[in-house]
Structure formats: structure tokens, C-alpha cells
Amino acid sequence: MENIQILDLGGSIVAPDQVDTEFIKEFKTFLVNWLDEDESRKAILIIGGGGAARKYQTAYRDIDNNPTDEEQDWIGIAATRLNGQLLKGVFKDYCFDDVIINPETEGSFKGRVMVAAGWKPGFSTDYDSVVLAKRFGAKTVLSLSNIAKIYTDDPKTNPNAEPVDNMTWDEYKKLCGNEWTPGKNIPFDPVATKLAAELGLTVKAAAGKDLYNLKKIFDGKDFFGTTIS
Ligand SMILES: Nc1ncnc2c1ncn2[C@@H]1O[C@H](COP(=O)(O)OP(=O)(O)OP(=O)(O)O)[C@@H](O)[C@H]1O
Numbered sequence: 001m002e003n004i005q006i007l008d009l010g011g012s013i014v015a016p017d018q019v020d021t022e023f024i025k026e027f028k029t030f031l032v033n034w035l036d037e038d039e040s041r042k043a044i045l046i047i048g049g050g051g052a053a054r055k056y057q058t059a060y061r062d063i064d065n066n067p068t069d070e071e072q073d074w075i076g077i078a079a080t081r082l083n084g085q086l087l088k089g090v091f092k093d094y095c096f097d098d099v100i101i102n103p104e105t106e107g108s109f110k111g112r113v114m115v116a117a118g119w120k121p122g123f124s125t126d127y128d129s130v131v132l133a134k135r136f137g138a139k140t141v142l143s144l145s146n147i148a149k150i151y152t153d154d155p156k157t158n159p160n161a162e163p164v165d166n167m168t169w170d171e172y173k174k175l176c177g178n179e180w181t182p183g184k185n186i187p188f189d190p191v192a193t194k195l196a197a198e199l200g201l202t203v204k205a206a207a208g209k210d211l212y213n214l215k216k217i218f219d220g221k222d223f224f225g226t227t228i229s
């Protein structure tokens, strides 16, 4: 099997409000170094919508008296595609496919990096990551966001939430529920969770900006974060 890392990159780390150019530069250096160490290595970057998705979805809800989930999702998808186009440009020497919109069919992986963005309404880019993992035979998805671990509840709203190092899919399902809501802030979305559990994938969730820790994950070492399996 090819040596492919599936990186589910939260928009919250790449473009939380403004584009985080310093982080993207550091991340590029990190990933290029890893790729250059071994010609068999490849990476798939699936990028979320970040601040733009949330802002534009909120604006739509403020303007429209009868906002639909589907329209909100399409607005979020547009933000992911803008972020995806940026990353494709950043990795242009390694990425020769267009930004992947349909994770089931698009892209022949001509280069060493593939960049994917939002596909269609009903889920987040977490789901697109799981579809790409299935398609390319990867067993693990790295879910990188603005939070270092998954907690027993949202730590931003519940001060008593406790971090968890390891959990089963059944345990995680109790946390995330079944319902999809556009723009939902959650470590891994419920639709992606269902498919990942069915496929028996492992998700390693960690802070996206901690590249020292990310290297440990790439090297299969102990890391700071949460494993769902
Ligand atoms: N049980 C939980 N454990 C950890 N974080 C949680 C939990 N429940 C909700 N959250 C929230 O999920 C957020 C991370 O998900 P979010 O969707 O914002 O990030 P992302 O995937 O990096 O970005 P984006 O969705 O913009 O691409 C955290 O900042 C936290 O507030």
C-alpha cells in the first residue's frame, strides 16, 4: 500500500478569521520536508471552511427569514473551495490535480499532494476525508483542528469537560450525536463518524498548529491528542 497521510485540516487553523500565512508557510515547510525524505510518501489535504464559512453562513441566517440547511451548506462549501484553491497554489510543485470536489471520483493523484474541499450538502469536510481514506486504502485520518484533544463535552462551553486520550467509535457517537447542522463546531461530524466507524478507521485528533506533535503522529509515536478507533 502507498504511504499516504490523510490530513483533515480544520479551516479554523488555516483561516480562522484572516488567512494564517505564517502557519501555512511553516506547514508547507514541514510537509515538504516529510515528502522529500521518501519518494513513496504522499499526502491528501482536505480543508475546511474556517472563519469565512461561519461568517457567511451567519450572514445568510441574519438576512433570510427562512434559511435552509442546504443553502447554508453550499455557502460553507464555497469557503472550503476558496481555502482549497489557496493550498493548491501553496503546494503547486507537488500538486498537479485540480482541487478535488468529488472525493469518490476526481483526481488521478498525478503529484505527491492532493488538495480536496467540500463536496455537497449534508456533512462537513470530515466526511470527505473519510471517503478519500476509503478510496485510497488509508486506515487512519488525522483530524487537525484548533483543539488539542477531544473532551467529554465542548470545553469552550463546559468548564468541567475532561480531555480523553482514547475512545471507541461508540463512545464518540454518544458525544457527537446523530444530527448534522451546517457549520457545526465539533471535532468530527456525525455523518463522517458513522462511515468511519463502519469502515473501522482510526482517527487521530490533535492540535493542527503543533507541528512537533504532528511529526510524532507521522512517525507513529505517542502523541498529544485523542485516538478514536
Ligand atoms: N467534545 C468536544 N471536544 C473538543 N472540542 C469540542 C467538543 N465539542 C465541541 N467542540 C468544539 O469543536 C471545535 C473544533 O471544531 P471546529 O469545527 O470549530 O474546528 P475545525 O474543524 O478545525 O474548523 P472548521 O470546521 O472551521 O474547518 C473546538 O474548538 C470546540 O469548541
Ligand SMILES: O=c1ccn([C@@H]2O[C@H](COP(=O)(O)O)[C@@H](O)[C@H]2O)c(=O)[nH]1
Pocket (backbone or CB within 6 Å): 010, 011, 047, 048, 049, 050, 053, 072, 073, 074, 075, 076, 077, 080, 117, 118, 119, 120, 121, 122, 123, 124, 125, 126, 128, 181, 182, 183, 184
Ligand atoms: O462536503 C461538504 C463540506 C462542507 N460542507 C459545509 O461547509 C461547512 C464548512 O466545512 P467544515 O468542514 O465544517 O469546515 C460545513 O459546516 C458545511 O456546512 C458541506 O455541506 N459539504
